Amino acid sequence: MESNAVLLESKSSPINLLNEMHQLRLLGHLCDVTVSVEYQGVRAEFVAHKAVLAATSKFFKEVFLNEKGMDGPRTNVFLNEVQVADFASFLEFVYTAKVEVEEDRVQRMLEMAEKLKCLDLSETCFQLKKQMLESVLLELQNFSESQNSEEESSTQPSVLAESKAAAVAEAEQGDSPLAPPDSPADRASPEVLATKPKEK
Numbered sequence: 140m141e142s143n144a145v146l147l148e149s150k151s152s153p154i155n156l157l158n159e160m161h162q163l164r165l166l167g168h169l170c171d172v173t174v175s176v177e178y179q180g181v182r183a184e185f186v187a188h189k190a191v192l193a194a195t196s197k198f199f200k201e202v203f204l205n206e207k208g209m210d211g212p213r214t215n216v217f218l219n220e221v222q223v224a225d226f227a228s229f230l231e232f233v234y235t236a237k238v239e240v241e242e243d244r245v246q247r248m249l250e251m252a253e254k255l256k257c258l259d260l261s262e263t264c265f266q267l268k269k270q271m272l273e274s275v276l277l278e279l280q281n282f283s284e285s286q287n288s289e290e291e292s293s294t295q296p297s298v299l300a301e302s303k304a305a306a307v308a309e310a311e312q313g314d315s316p317l318a319p320p321d322s323p324a325d326r327a328s329p330e331v332l333a334t335k336p337k338e339k
Contacts, residue, residue: 160191161234172203172214176226183223185230189214195233197256221251232260242271 163169170186192199202216218226225247232238236259240248249264 157235160188164188164191164230164234170213172216174216174218174226176218176221176223178219178222181223183227185226186213187230191233195257195259197258198254220254222247225251229255229257229260232263233257245271 164187167186170188172187172189172192174185174187174192176183176185189199189203193203194200199216203214206214221229225244228238228240228244228248229251245264245267249261249268252258252260252264
């Protein structure tokens with residue numbers, strides 16, 4: 140009798156694999172590529188694993204697959220169109236699937252992701268920029284609505300004050316048969332009376 144096939148799947152394995160590769164890179168173990176980054180006189184070298192870079196960046200995949208022979212135990216790649224801090228963030232992202240950057244660097248990270256053909260980073264930056272834009276638009280909308288409500292509330296009291304003052308003036312002249320002599324209109328506040336002088 141043949142038994143049914145079952146699926147053995149680990150939810151933690153991809154995370155564990157990334158964490159282990161990240162630790163190996165930080166310690167410099169099994170690294171087989173050095174990426175030299177130079178931008179406007181600032182230069183730095185980063186060691187990494189070809190397999191990780193090739194799996195996350197089509198740019199690096201093309202470089203590694205097209206190299207004729209190795210220059211020794213470690214391949215060297217030179218980049219001069221990206222900033223050192225941005226490439227450090229790129230490496231952290233491809234090894235951990237997350238990185239924290241300042242808001243004003245998101246656009247630069249997106250541009251670098253496009254140069255290095257890193258789809259995951261590109262999509263992440265694009266989604267974050269979209270959220271930031273929506274947040275700004277929402278703030279502008281809330282600000283606009285609060286301005287409109289302030290304008291409406293500042294015009295309404297003056298209209299009410301004028302109508303109260305007119306009622307007071309009519310009551311004092313005795314033109315209004317509806318206002319009894321001891322009505323609230325006779326006990327109007329000083330501010331209301333000050334808005335319209337008494338007519339005699």
